[in-house]
Amino acid sequence: MTSTIEHSAGTVVILGTGGTIAGASSVAGDNVGYTAAQRSVADLLAAVPPLAGTPVEAEQVAQLDSKDMDAATWQALARAVARHLARPAVQGIVVTHGTDTLEETAWLLQQVLAPAKPVVLVAAMRPATALAADGPQNLLDAVAVARTPGARGVVAVLAGQVHAADRVRKVHTYRTDAFSSGDAGPLGVVEEGVLRRFADWPAGVALGLDVLDTDPTQWPWVEIVTSHAGARGDAVRALVAAGVQGLVVAGTGNGSVHRALQQALDEARAAGLPVWLCSRCAGGVLVPAPGAAPSPAAALSPWQARLALQLQLLSARRGGG
Ligand code: SIN
Numbered sequence: 168m169t170s171t172i173e174h175s176a177g178t179v180v181i182l183g184t185g186g187t188i189a190g191a192s193s194v195a196g197d198n199v200g201y202t203a204a205q206r207s208v209a210d211l212l213a214a215v216p217p218l219a220g221t222p223v224e225a226e227q228v229a230q231l232d233s234k235d236m237d238a239a240t241w242q243a244l245a246r247a248v249a250r251h252l253a254r255p256a257v258q259g260i261v262v263t264h265g266t267d268t269l270e271e272t273a274w275l276l277q278q279v280l281a282p283a284k285p286v287v288l289v290a291a292m293r294p295a296t297a298l299a300a301d302g303p304q305n306l307l308d309a310v311a312v313a314r315t316p317g318a319r320g321v322v323a324v325l326a327g328q329v330h331a332a333d334r335v336r337k338v339h340t341y342r343t344d345a346f347s348s349g350d351a352g353p354l355g356v357v358e359e360g361v362l363r364r365f366a367d368w369p370a371g372v373a374l375g376l377d378v379l380d381t382d383p384t385q386w387p388w389v390e391i392v393t394s395h396a397g398a399r400g401d402a403v404r405a406l407v408a409a410g411v412q413g414l415v416v417a418g419t420g421n422g423s424v425h426r427a428l429q430q431a432l433d434e435a436r437a438a439g440l441p442v443w444l445c446s447r448c449a450g451g452v453l454v455p456a457p458g459a460a461p462s463p464a465a466a467l468s469p470w471q472a473r474l475a476l477q478l479q480l481l482s483a484r485r486g487g488g
Pocket residue numbers: 185186187188203231232233234264265266267268290291292
């Protein structure tokens with residue numbers, strides 16, 4: 168499917184959270200030694216002259232390097248997104264974010280809100296002070312996607328590509344086209360402010376904002392452990408002793424696990440801990456052997472799986488499952 172459509176006139180709310188898109192360096196040619204989260208969301212908008220005349224509002228929800236993303240910021244962001252989405256005059260939301268954990272925030276927002284309007288995460292690989300900053304064009308493209316009639320769900324827009332929340336992954340440390348949707352390819356591309364779409368918008372049933380209502384310091388502790396050559400079970404045993412409440416195992420290949428690690432995981436399971444298996448591979452899903460029960464995390468990245476298990480535990484605490 169390919170479709171191109173014109174924009175419509177509702178307000179787009181831009182929520183700032185920091186990241187390299189808001190980063191600054193004292194050296195204009197420096198693309199790595201900058202400090203993230205230095206410019207306000209209002210400053211970012213001022214750097215995009217073509218947005219003049221477009222109905223946008225800006226709100227600073229947070230100002231952080233996304234490596235430091237946490238439950239409290241996710242809770243505040245999800246609440247701000249929901250509050251603005253409920254306004255009839257708002258057509259869509261754009262969230263400026265760091266690239267490093269963008270895919271986690273995107274996935275979380277889609278699971279919790281499954282919005283009927285677009286929520287577009289945007290980021291940049293170069294700081295605002297770079298000789299060739301990618302943030303302004305990415306922000307312009309993100310607003311174009313948020314203003315596209317019929318747009319819905321959580322997506323990410325970078326380097327002219329639109330990625331669905333459940334597929335997007337950061338796959339490169341440095342390139343400006345650092346994101347991929349894996350086997351499926353991007354949901355679409357933005358060309359001169361117009362979306363050319365290849366796939367359906369993200370859909371699904373929202374868990375509801377209430378699932379995040381727990382005090383952020385009390386969200387269940389879920390850790391990721393990775394299987395690798397020479398793996399040991401000691402880290403798992405230490406986590407269990409320290410009170411971890413769930414484990415995600417990033418297995419090798421199609422979900423195989425080193426026997427030493429498996430032994431410790433079996434002990435954890437026997438002690439009643441949920442242990443979910445996924446793959447450490449960048450692409451593909453766990454393909455179950457005939458008759459084998461599929462893992463709940465079979466199609467999730469390790470960090471999506473960590474969030475999924477955390478949401479399940481939060482929901483269970485609230486009596487939802
Ligand atoms: C961050 O994730 O906040 C810093 C890195 C980036 O945005 O590229």
